[in-house]
Amino acid sequence: MSLTMTGSASRPVATQASDSLRRLTDEFRATMGVAERLHLDVILDCAIPAGRGLGSSAACARAVVFALADLFGREVTQSMAFDLVQTAESVAHGRASGVDATAVGACAPLLFQEGEAQELPIDCDGLFIIADSGVMGRTKDAVELLREGFLRHSGARERFVRRATELTDEARHALADDRPEELGRRLTDYHELLRAAGLSTDRIDALVAAALTAGSFGAKITGGGMGGCVIALTRAEQAREVTRQLREAGAVQTWAVPLRGRVEHAL
Known part of the structure; x- marks a missing residue:
């Protein structure tokens, strides 16, 4: 198999992708009983930047x-797709949680807890503006930093988990009850929790501040921490101004994603 990635993927990213997809292809052949040993030329044209907490490798x-399924005339169930994506994710990330492998096949927000995914109801309108800081996240470093903080301060882990759980529960109810202002506040509160733990960066904090100044309901870092992207919740009519100020604050690219329905305001 040969792999070509469009764009400006770094050599480590391209190597990791190649290793992951070779393993995935071998697993697909074994699972689906594909005997043909064709040489495969794979071209990946992905607009989702790697290392930003957006599930690029899983997507x-x-x-x-599904391209392999079309090529070899096989039917792939959601369960099969998850297992195959997890095969690739385990090569890319080591011990993959399954969050990304589940989320990239979902059509609605998910609550992922103890290995189980629950689809969440939406009764909110608005847009998420995703702003790329241009810096790859450092999940391994962030996890180690968090672990060290928990070890240094008695009860820190319990307090962190309790507050994170509270914010998540409040946010899911706001999402279901048409309370976008409340949902936004919980996003910002969650960012403050992560920032206090040392998981944010000056650039990420500047993007969050810019989104709030521009009138967003709320904003937070996304991904493993210490880099990556910011997500900001805003009204559709405010999206252009939020995007403008995010770019002025250093975002290298932005995307608009509707909470539900189609985006009416192209950015």
């Missing part, structure tokens, strides 16, 4: 799974 892996 690419899922696309390849």
